[in-house]
Amino acid sequence: MTENILSQVSTPTDVKSLSVGELERLAEEIRQLVLTKVSKHGGHLGPNLASVEFTLAFHYVFDSPRDKIVWDVSHQSYPHKIVTGRKHGFIDEENYDSVTGYSNQHESEHDFFTVGHTSTSVSLATGLAKARDLNGAGGNVIAVIGDGSLSGGMAFEGLNNGAVLGSNLIVLVNDNEMSIAENQGGLYKNLRLLRETNGTAEENMFKAIGFDYRYVEAGNDMATMIAAFEAIKDIDHPIVLHVHTEKGHGYEPATTNKEAFHWHSPFDLATGKSPAGSGTPSYASVMMDYLEAKVQQDDRVVAINAAIPGALGLGGFRSKHPDKYFDVGIAEAHSIAFASAMASQGMKPIVFHSSTFIQRTYDQISHDLCINNNPAVIVIKGATISGSDVTHLGVFDIAMMSNIPNLVYLAPTSQEELTAMMEWALAQDQHPVAVRLPEQAVINRPQTQFDFSLNTYEQLHAGSKVAIIGLGSFLSLGEKVQESLNAKGIDATLINPRFITGIDKDMLNQLKANHDVVITLEDGILDGGFGEKISRYYGADSMKVLNYGAIKEFTDSVPKAELYRRYRLEPELIVADILALLK
Structure with missing residues (x-):
């Protein structure tokens, strides 16, 4: 029976004692370990299967943590984690959640940053290298960056500055010919040329920098x-090591369908197939149905x-x-400026973003879109309190x-309100508009009236004493609070504000006549959020206001139910607070 090599490896020092043949066996064991965990637990698959060999080679040649490796995004660092004391998080199902899906300096001395967004590794590595030089220390600094991550603007900024460092800096470009989806942009022509010429092409963007x-x-x-690593260890100047790998290497379903297996929910390892879905519509699918219909009605929509x-x-x-769809690569900032310019020329661009990545566009939304007041539309998904890891939180939007x-x-x-809001956003030309997709099961409210006079709230039920303002997906929470209060003899007013960015002063003033308490519910952080606007409006009045949402903190894979309890986002807790305040 062949001995398990992984049982002998707990630290990078153990890797150094292996032969090349043993390292190859270890690579296959690690690959199988990653496949088993992701098939049961979900996670990034394709990037990690591609990185096994160069990860083991790094630890064989270099001396971590004196020699420092910085992982871009770090979603390909599973093999690195396995050989740096964290294999328990991959071997035992009970320990799957004991290590994060990204690099984390609090887990291991072999990690240097908590990173989950892209295109940052060269800048971070350049900073480490400059600090090393200023401190008179030694060691190699290696930035690992995928070809897809090169499309992000910060990657160019890092390369531009790293190139003139004048000391040891190794940039490993992991070129597996894929971003999350297909690569987009002109730089990939040069990468292809370099691959086709075995790196000998005179046109070389890295040398040009x-x-x-x-x-x-x-x-x-x-x-x-x-x-390759032995040849450049301790080099005294910046170098790019351009390495051609195969995304999903060693697992046929992942090499056949690279985009689907970039990140994957649990699946059957033998077939590569996922369990059948519930078929329940989501707000994303409602949005796609709307987009499909709209693009056929209006050729300006993209x-x-x-x-x-x-x-x-x-x-x-x-x-x-394909002629109405533009994937700009990992270039969120560009997507907003691009859309703003298109809107200025009469087009109707709809930019789709995940909430965790929209923060990468702040300056472009403010400067390039909103100062110019161009009527582009942004659709935001994943904006919710969740159990996500710390790098992918969606609560700050x-x-x-x-x-x-x-x-x-x-x-x-609701489904009807989403459609109506999109119709209004695309028809008007006075403002840039963003739409926050609810993160819950699709709700139908066919009875809702849509009056889109700017910053007008909708009063769904007129009561007294207590007014509940439930924003977006938290209107459902507001309905539960209303029901609980009604059971205690309080007929509460229920309001759907619809507009995150504005105050309905008329309605808020009307509440003063027969209400003592206003509560706000929002699926995001309270500091700087929607509820604070209501509290500020009532600041000079006797109206008491309770704001419910997330506190300002970074959470890391905390179960959603636990967060709801922490934030008192449960009907019985909210009702208890209201009753105490009324007393």
Whole structure:
């Protein structure tokens, strides 16, 4: 029986004692370990299967943590974690959640940053290298960046500055010919040329910036990667090591369907297939149905997204309407400026973003879109209190976006309201508009009246004493609070504000006549959020206001139910607070 190599490896020092043949066996064991965990638990698959050999070669040649490796996005760092003391998080199902899906300096001395967004590794590594030089220390600094991540503007900023460092800096460009979806942009022509010429093409963007350069074709070959690293260890100037790997290497379903297996929910390892879905419609699917109908009615409508069509449900639209679909690569900031300019010329661009990535566009929303007041539309998904890891939280959008002048940010509460809001957003030409997709099961409210006079709230039920303002998806929570209060003899008013960015002064003034308490409910952080606007409006009055939402904090994979209890976002807790205040 062949001995398990992984049982002998707990630290990078253990890797150094292995032969090349043993390292190759270890690579296959690690690959199988990653496959088993992701098939049961979900996670990033394709990037990690591609990185196994160069990760082991790095730890074989270099001396971590004196030699520092910085992972871009860090979603390909599972093999690194396995050989740096964290294999328990991959071996035992009970320990799957004991390590994060990204690098984390609090887990191991072999990690240096908590990173989950893209295009940052070269800048971070350049900073480490400069600090090393200023401190008179030694060691190599290696930035790992994927070819997809090169499309992000910060990658260019890092390369531009790293090239003139004048000391040791190794940038490993992991070129597996894929971003999350297909690569987009002109730089990939040069990467392809470099691959086709085995790195010898005279046209070389890395050399043009100022880097030394070497190419490795067989990036999934252990001996080749060891030799490549040995040749550049302790180099005294910046160099790009361009390594060609295969995304999903070693697992046929992942190499056949690279986009789907970039990140995957649990699946059957033997077949690569996921369990059948529930078939329940989501607000993303409602949005896609609307987009499909709208693009056929109006040839000015186009869809824009930054490298995550699958996460936003745009795959079908991309296939049907390639001339109306623009994937700009991992370039969120560009997507907004691009859309603003298109809108200025009479087009009707709809930019699709995940809430965790919209923060990468703040300056472009403020400067390029809202100062110019161009009527582009932004659709935001994933804006919710969730159990996500710390790098992918979606709760900061309201505080960020609702305080930018000219922007109208809308919070639909139902399928009908979402459609009506999109119709209004595309028909008007006075404002840039953002629409926050609810993160809950689709609700139908066919009885709702749609009066889109700017900053007008909708009163769903007129009561007294207590008024409940439930924003977007939290209107459902407001209904539960209303029911609980009604059971205690309090007929509470229920309001759907619809507009995140504005105050309905008339309605708020009317509440003063026969209400003592106003509560606000929002699926985001309270600091700078929607509820604070209501509290500030009533600041000089006797009206008592209770704001409910998330506190300002970074949470890391905390279960949603636990967060709801922490934030008192449960009907019985809210009702208890109201009754105590009324007393």
